[in-house]
Amino acid sequence: MIPFSRRAVLMGLGAAGLSAAVPGPAKAQNPFQRIDGRPWFFLSDAEARFFAAAGDTLIPGDEFPSATQAGVVDFIDLQLAGPYGQGATLYLKGPFPQGTSAQGWQMPYTPADLFRRGIALMGDSGTPLADLDAEGRNDAMTRLSEGETDIGPDIPATGLFDELWALVREGYFADPIYGGNRDYAGWEMVGFPGAHAYYLDFVEVNAPYPVQPRGIAHVPGTNRPAEFPGARRGG
Amino acid sequence: MVTTLPKTDVVIVGAGWTGLAAAYELAHNGQRCVVLERGSYRHDATDFAGPEEHDELKYARRKEHMIDTPVKTLSFRNNRDEQALPMRRLGSFLPGKGLGGAGIHWNGQLWRPLPSDLEMRSHYTDRYGASILDGMTVQDWGVTYDELEPHLDFFDRICGTAGIAGNIGGEIQEGGNPFEGPRSAPYPNPPMKTPPPLQRFHDAAQGMGLHPFQMPSANVTQSYENPYGAQLHPCTYCGFCERFGCGYYAKADPIICIYDRLKGHENFELRFETHVLRVEKSSDGQTVTGVTYVDAEGREVFQPADVVCLNAYGLWNVHLMLVSGLGERYDPATGEGTLGRNYAYQTIAAVSVIFEEDVWSNPFIGAGALGMTVDDYNGDNFDHTGLGFVGGGYISANQTNGRPINYQPVPPGTPSWGLEWKQALRETYAHHVGIVCHGSSMSVPENYLDLDPTWTDDYGQPLLRLTFDFPDNDRRMAAWVLDRAEEIARNMEGVRHISTSNNAAEGEAYSIVPYQTTHNTGGAVMGTDPATSVVNRYGQHWDYHNVFVFGACLFPQNLGYNPTGPLMGLAYWTIEHMKRDYLPDPRPLMDA
Ligand SMILES: Cc1cc2nc3c(=O)[nH]c(=O)nc-3n(C[C@H](O)[C@H](O)[C@H](O)COP(=O)(O)OP(=O)(O)OC[C@H]3O[C@@H](n4cnc5c(N)ncnc54)[C@H](O)[C@@H]3O)c2cc1C
Numbered sequence: 001m002i003p004f005s006r007r008a009v010l011m012g013l014g015a016a017g018l019s020a021a022v023p024g025p026a027k028a029q030n031p032f033q034r035i036d037g038r039p040w041f042f043l044s045d046a047e048a049r050f051f052a053a054a055g056d057t058l059i060p061g062d063e064f065p066s067a068t069q070a071g072v073v074d075f076i077d078l079q080l081a082g083p084y085g086q087g088a089t090l091y092l093k094g095p096f097p098q099g100t101s102a103q104g105w106q107m108p109y110t111p112a113d114l115f116r117r118g119i120a121l122m123g124d125s126g127t128p129l130a131d132l133d134a135e136g137r138n139d140a141m142t143r144l145s146e147g148e149t150d151i152g153p154d155i156p157a158t159g160l161f162d163e164l165w166a167l168v169r170e171g172y173f174a175d176p177i178y179g180g181n182r183d184y185a186g187w188e189m190v191g192f193p194g195a196h197a198y199y200l201d202f203v204e205v206n207a208p209y210p211v212q213p214r215g216i217a218h219v220p221g222t223n224r225p226a227e228f229p230g231a232r233r234g235g
Numbered sequence: 236m237v238t239t240l241p242k243t244d245v246v247i248v249g250a251g252w253t254g255l256a257a258a259y260e261l262a263h264n265g266q267r268c269v270v271l272e273r274g275s276y277r278h279d280a281t282d283f284a285g286p287e288e289h290d291e292l293k294y295a296r297r298k299e300h301m302i303d304t305p306v307k308t309l310s311f312r313n314n315r316d317e318q319a320l321p322m323r324r325l326g327s328f329l330p331g332k333g334l335g336g337a338g339i340h341w342n343g344q345l346w347r348p349l350p351s352d353l354e355m356r357s358h359y360t361d362r363y364g365a366s367i368l369d370g371m372t373v374q375d376w377g378v379t380y381d382e383l384e385p386h387l388d389f390f391d392r393i394c395g396t397a398g399i400a401g402n403i404g405g406e407i408q409e410g411g412n413p414f415e416g417p418r419s420a421p422y423p424n425p426p427m428k429t430p431p432p433l434q435r436f437h438d439a440a441q442g443m444g445l446h447p448f449q450m451p452s453a454n455v456t457q458s459y460e461n462p463y464g465a466q467l468h469p470c471t472y473c474g475f476c477e478r479f480g481c482g483y484y485a486k487a488d489p490i491i492c493i494y495d496r497l498k499g500h501e502n503f504e505l506r507f508e509t510h511v512l513r514v515e516k517s518s519d520g521q522t523v524t525g526v527t528y529v530d531a532e533g534r535e536v537f538q539p540a541d542v543v544c545l546n547a548y549g550l551w552n553v554h555l556m557l558v559s560g561l562g563e564r565y566d567p568a569t570g571e572g573t574l575g576r577n578y579a580y581q582t583i584a585a586v587s588v589i590f591e592e593d594v595w596s597n598p599f600i601g602a603g604a605l606g607m608t609v610d611d612y613n614g615d616n617f618d619h620t621g622l623g624f625v626g627g628g629y630i631s632a633n634q635t636n637g638r639p640i641n642y643q644p645v646p647p648g649t650p651s652w653g654l655e656w657k658q659a660l661r662e663t664y665a666h667h668v669g670i671v672c673h674g675s676s677m678s679v680p681e682n683y684l685d686l687d688p689t690w691t692d693d694y695g696q697p698l699l700r701l702t703f704d705f706p707d708n709d710r711r712m713a714a715w716v717l718d719r720a721e722e723i724a725r726n727m728e729g730v731r732h733i734s735t736s737n738n739a740a741e742g743e744a745y746s747i748v749p750y751q752t753t754h755n756t757g758g759a760v761m762g763t764d765p766a767t768s769v770v771n772r773y774g775q776h777w778d779y780h781n782v783f784v785f786g787a788c789l790f791p792q793n794l795g796y797n798p799t800g801p802l803m804g805l806a807y808w809t810i811e812h813m814k815r816d817y818l819p820d821p822r823p824l825m826d827a
Contacts, residue, residue, distance in 0.1 A: 057652075057653070058652040059657055060653065060654050062654060062657065062658070064661070084297060088305065089298065089304060089325070090304065090305060090323050091304050091322070091324070092305065097318060099318075099320040100313070100317065101748075103311060103312070103320045103322075103747060104323060104326055104747050104748045105324045106320055106323065138653070145652075165651075165652060169640060169643070170292055170296060174292035175290055186639060189657075189661045190660060190664040190665070191597075191661075191664065191665050192599050192664075195285060195286035195289035196286050196289075197286075197471070197474055198471045198472075198473060199471060199474070199597075199599075199600040200470075200471050200472060202600060203428040203600055204428050204429060204430060204431070205595075206431040206593075206594065206595050207595055208595060208597075209597050209600070215286070216287055216289065
């Protein structure tokens with residue numbers, strides 16, 4: 001595989017692109033800014049573009065970052081390269097007859113294989129997701145989630161969608177040590193204070209919790225104005 | 236080649252709640268105990284401390300404390316017309332592996348059965364006539380509440396359970412659960428705190444004439460020393476409870492409550508990474524000789540023992556008995572056989588409550604057993620005449636485990652992704668509470684466990700095969716109890732939206748995919764008649780008198796409560812009879 005950079009991938013998203021859809025907190029123009037220049041661990045160029053386009057359709061930017069701005073593509077890259085992607089949580093002994101939905105995952109693939117094949121097959125049968133405009137991406141995600149995208153007999157579209165949507169949400173809300181939830185984007189948005197959890201004095205209080213998020217690596221959050229925590233979220 | 240080791244008095248398969256309790260009591264009674272545990276050593280102090288333990292991705296999503304599904308799983312189908320397929324990924328339930336078993340990543344909701352629950356067939360037959368149980372294989376447990384009470388009480392003290400007693404020696408107590416059986420003593424610790432949403436649930440329920448109380452909790456509320464000398468500390472409401480170990484020493488678990496107080500004992504030996512393959516039968520036809528296991532290097536080892544205790548978690552106890560040929564396999568076509576019969580589960584429905592924006596639930600503040608509960612619709616606490624079902628469930632507003640990947644409430648009708656979803660989530664997250672209907676599960680002839688004909692585990696043994704769907708009785712029960720819960724929600728103050736979900740909704744098959752509970756029951760049930768039970772009322776195998784079985788596999792049908800209180804009461808009951816009656820004179824403790 002030819003090495004390529006995150007910047008190259010971003011440029012490849014082009015005018016249809018995600019940055020156009022993003023209003024702009026100044027810090028978030030380039031989703032891959034931080035680790036730009038390093039190659040992906042698992043993803044190909046086209047796969048990274050797929051995840052960026054899908055991620056920003058599922059979690060678009062508004063006054064809070066989009067999925068890619070929050071590092072979700074970096075997260076997915078690391079996850080697919082790691083134990084999860086390589087099937088460490090799956091029983092993968094054959095045979096693989098088709099099951100009912102109540103029987104769960106019956107695909108003969110690791111998650112990494114599933115996405116590699118799924119994205120390639122979807123690309124074969126139509127315009128790549130990253131080359132569609134925002135409306136086209138929305139339609140494509142809707143069709144995938146409703147099982148209407150034909151990805152061939154081996155991969156149920158809803159199976160692929162469910163795995164994709166789970167990964168995107170994990171990337172947005174998991175501890176930042178995994179590469180996503182950058183600057184606590186997801187935690188800031190909902191008001192989750194993170195890993196240093198000790199609430200004995202606050203259990204019975206009916207008020208927003210007045211502490212900035214902090215993850216496992218102890219890096220304090222920076223986004224939220226300290227004087228009124230919770231101000232940036234609704235409700 | 237199999238290595239044969241020197242004989243021990245007792246071999247115990249599994250180092251979870253039941254296995255370590257058995258080891259503690261029997262080692263102190265003078266028996267040399269060898270505990271075999273397929274997982275590894277781990278400890279609250281060194282492995283579960285925050286902030287590292289507070290990693291939702293690693294523990295709640297990738298489930299690192301739990302069973303190694305690629306190596307060992309089971310297969311599943313809804314009914315006999317389907318082909319069972321492997322559960323390829325954990326979902327509906329999350330068995331444990333490693334020191335402490337599932338007891339390290341539980342919630343600590345610590346209940347006891349109702350007196351009438353334990354005599355279910357007799358009780359319902361007396362009150363409503365036998366036909367109310369038509370089509371179900373519901374049975375009496377063979378042990379009464381009064382017999383179990385001292386052991387239920389002892390386990391409350393092992394855990395430092397927090398709560399308000401509702402009934403002490405027959406006297407109803409203010410603020411507790413008035414429906415519970417008589418207790419010999421109050422809870423050892425005061426109840427948990429009450430966050431704003433739970434207070435609202437309390438007030439609504441009380442206003443409707445119901446009887447709300449704080450859920451009994453093994454998340455300890457003050458510094459506490461248990462009867463074995465273990466020190467527990469107050470819960471911090473950190474919200475990383477279910478699926479996590481507790482580094483605060485606040486959630487009772489088998490490591491801090493039992494293992495630490497036992498580990499130096501001369502009669503106790505624990506071997507990690509030893510996977511027991513089978514129990515070996517003696518040629519006398521009445522006893523077993525020990526167990527064969529495979530160690531970390533892949534060597535087969537035979538451990539002879541005078542007594543074998545099965546403490547591998549209910550499902551895997553049944554699997555071990557099936558692959559070892561201990562007892563007659565149940566055949567749903569004929570109704571013959573007992574091993575694998577009467578598998579049951581838990582019937583869960585829920586109400587999702589979204590508050591106005593001035594009510595802050597802050598759901599990340601929570602504890603595994605932080606709940607406000609009513610028991611008015613559980614068991615036979617209400618008149619079932621004309622309702623068309625037996626059983627019931629507790630209804631509880633729980634503030635547990637509100638972590639941001641798994642806990643993403645949005646109002647009904649919200650799109651499931653995109654901008655609108657994103658906005659709805661951030662407006663809802665801190666203003667939401669869930670109300671669970673934790674329903675019973677009746678045993679029926681078509682729900683059972685046996686061995687899979689196709690798939691094997693990494694040890695070359697056939698997978699356990701689970702055939703299960705929600706019985707019609709339980710679907711009717713769940714719908715009815717859910718209506719009651721919704722009424723309470725409607726009476727809560729400051730509520731903006733209410734929606735409901737029901738795992739056992741009419742027309743929906745039980746699914747192995749979404750998490751429900753790790754409350755798998757039955758398959759090796761206890762009783763007084765060998766035609767309908769695998770073990771007698773002491774947990775002793777009917778056919779092989781030196782085999783004792785522990786865990787929820789003993790339940791003839793499942794209660795409307797979480798299982799660990801009841802199954803630990805049974806464990807201490809079994810242990811007492813082993814110590815007092817069996818070990819001095821090994822023999823069947825009941826006539827078949
Ligand atoms: C997420 C979750 C939440 C829960 N919350 C609650 C709750 O709030 N209240 C409640 O009452 N209950 C709860 N439970 C259930 C509770 O954890 C179990 O009832 C309890 O742990 C059962 O104890 P046990 O000794 O039967 O099995 P376990 O504690 O599971 O121990 C069994 C041990 O046996 C070992 N083993 C299995 N097979 C073999 C073999 N072949 N060879 C050697 N070793 C073997 C396993 O590795 C394991 O360590 C919860 C469970 C889970 C998973």
